[in-house]
Amino acid sequence: MIVDKANKNNAVSNNDELVEKINRLKKEKNAIILGHYYQRDEIQEISDFIGDSLALAQKAAETDADIIVSCGVNFMAETAKILSPSKKVIVPDMNAGCSLADSCDPVEFKKFIDANPGHVVISYANTSAEVKALTDVIVTSSNAAKIVESFPKDQPIIFGPDRNLGSYINNLTGRNMKLWNGACMVHEKFSVDKLIGLKQQYPNAKVLAHPECKKALLVLADKIGSTKALLDYAVNSEDQEFIVVTESGILYEMRKACPEKTFIPAPPDDSTCACNECAYMRLNTLEKLYACLRDETPEVKISDELCKKAVVSINRMLEISRNLGLIK
Numbered sequence: 001m002i003v004d005k006a007n008k009n010n011a012v013s014n015n016d017e018l019v020e021k022i023n024r025l026k027k028e029k030n031a032i033i034l035g036h037y038y039q040r041d042e043i044q045e046i047s048d049f050i051g052d053s054l055a056l057a058q059k060a061a062e063t064d065a066d067i068i069v070s071c072g073v074n075f076m077a078e079t080a081k082i083l084s085p086s087k088k089v090i091v092p093d094m095n096a097g098c099s100l101a102d103s104c105d106p107v108e109f110k111k112f113i114d115a116n117p118g119h120v121v122i123s124y125a126n127t128s129a130e131v132k133a134l135t136d137v138i139v140t141s142s143n144a145a146k147i148v149e150s151f152p153k154d155q156p157i158i159f160g161p162d163r164n165l166g167s168y169i170n171n172l173t174g175r176n177m178k179l180w181n182g183a184c185m186v187h188e189k190f191s192v193d194k195l196i197g198l199k200q201q202y203p204n205a206k207v208l209a210h211p212e213c214k215k216a217l218l219v220l221a222d223k224i225g226s227t228k229a230l231l232d233y234a235v236n237s238e239d240q241e242f243i244v245v246t247e248s249g250i251l252y253e254m255r256k257a258c259p260e261k262t263f264i265p266a267p268p269d270d271s272t273c274a275c276n277e278c279a280y281m282r283l284n285t286l287e288k289l290y291a292c293l294r295d296e297t298p299e300v301k302i303s304d305e306l307c308k309k310a311v312v313s314i315n316r317m318l319e320i321s322r323n324l325g326l327i328k
Contacts, residue, residue, distance in 0.1 A: 018286045019046055025293045032065040033289070034080065036072035037227045038249035038281040043071050043289065050253065052227055054125045054140055054314075057083045069293055070300070071284045073098040077300040078129045082314065085307045092288035094298040096280045098126060100212070103182030104161030106130035112158065116178055119156040122148060123313065126184070127161055129302050133309035137316045141165060141211050141226040145172045147320050164188075168211040168218060186247050186278045187212035191269030195220055198243050198264060205241035205264060208233060213245055221245065234258060248275035 023046070026033065034056040035047025044050050049059045053076040060068045061083040068089045070077035073096045081089040104123075109131055113121055123135040124144070132138060139147050148169055151157065159166040160180030164187065170177055190213055199207065199220065208230040209221035218224055223233045227250050234242050235257050244251060245266040254263045265275035292298065302310075321327045 015042060015286060018290050022046060022286070022290050022293060025290070026069075029067050029293065029296075030065055031067035031069055031293060032060060032063055033069045034060055034071060034076075036076060036249075036281065037231070037253060038247040038278055039071050039284060040249070040282060041252045042286055043284055044249075044252055046286070046289070047071060052140065053079060054138075055228070056080070060084055060087075067293075067296065069289065071289065072096070073101070073278075073280050074300070075101040075126060075128055078302060079125065079132075079314075081300050081302050082129060082132070082307050082310045085302075085304065088296065089300045090292050090296055091298055091300060092284040092292045096283045098280060099185035100124075100126045100162055100182055101128050101131075104128070104131050104180055106134060109160060109180065110134055112160075112180060116156070116158055119158045119178065120151060121158045121160070122177075123160050124162050124165055129306055129310045131161070132313050133306055135160075135313040137320065138313040139317060142229055143317070143321055143326055144211075145169050146324055146326060147317065148175060148177070149173050150320055150324060162212055164214055165211045167215060168224070171215075184212045186268075186276055188214065189268035189276060190214070190217050190245055190266050192216045192220070194267050194269065195243065195245065198266060202241050202243060202262075202264060204239070205243045205262075206237065206239045207243045207245060210246035217245055231257070234261065234263070247278050247281065249277070249281060251275075 032048045035044045035050045049056055057079040060080050068080050068087050070080050070089055070091050075098050077089050077091045104127055121136045123131055123138055125138050125140050157177040159177040161182030163179045163181050163183055166177055166179040206222040207220055208223045209218055211224050231253055234254050241262045243264045243266055248265040251263050251265060268276045
């Protein structure tokens with residue numbers, strides 16, 4: 001393979017210039033940058049906070065920033081706006097949607113709720129503002145099971161939008177929640193056969209899997225958890241090799257935290273690619289990040305009324321979490 005060193009050096013130089021410009025604008029405009037774990041390496045590198053969607057929005061709300069730059073997908077920017085309604089929230093690319101959030105149309109979801117009266121509605125954080133407004137309690141992949149278990153065993157529950165996460169929680173808790181039929185296209189694409197092949201190739205590797213994956217993959221996992229939980233497990237484990245069954249952007253943080261360990265991305269089933277990336281997440285680039293901060297657009301706007309309705313389900317999650325001792 002021939003490597004064009006001149007072009008490579010130019011790319012590095014251009015990135016350095018962009019980073020300098022972004023940092024200058026950030027200071028001038030009193031802005032912060034939120035970077036999800038699934039973002040490009042260079043986006044994570046320049047972000048003020050890196051993490052899962054809800055945690056990022058909560059962190060942004062604690063700051064005195066005037067502008068929040070949300071580098072992720074659109075529902076994450078909406079969540080930041082819901083928790084910080086007085087701040088300007090902008091995104092590098094408004095086309096960065098989410099297959100999971102898009103799989104739960106709020107009009108159809110309301111019909112589903114109306115057809116099942118008496119059910120508590122619990123929704124995963126990976127949803128639109130409109131769906132959050134229809135929800136009683138929002139959950140994350142790390143607290144979902146415990147929040148579900150906080151309700152009486154005979155309480156009927158609707159869980160949306162991720163059928164895989166909902167099924168996993170049903171198995172953990174012995175519940176029979178009614179599941180909305182939604183899923184993340186990235187986590188749906190992982191191949192069981194290819195994962196088994198990787199386990200044979202790396203017999204000492206621990207398998208880390210996100211609960212958005214199908215059950216057939218989860219039964220092969222040594223650790224199932226949120227992106228942050230998988231990262232923490234890898235950092236604290238004495239094992240040296242890990243097969244990672246979630247979006248491959250997390251490998252940047254894993255390798256950064258544990259450079260001496262080996263992380264192998266699990267591949268999708270429909271490609272010869274060795275990793276599984278979210279095309280929506282990859283829409284955000286340094287160039288777009290600079291442009292959106294310079295022009296303060298595209299801006300995510302949500303009506304005050306919708307913000308007030310949507311924040312209720314998030315606050316309910318925080319209340320239950322405090323009662324359970326999950327947070328202080």
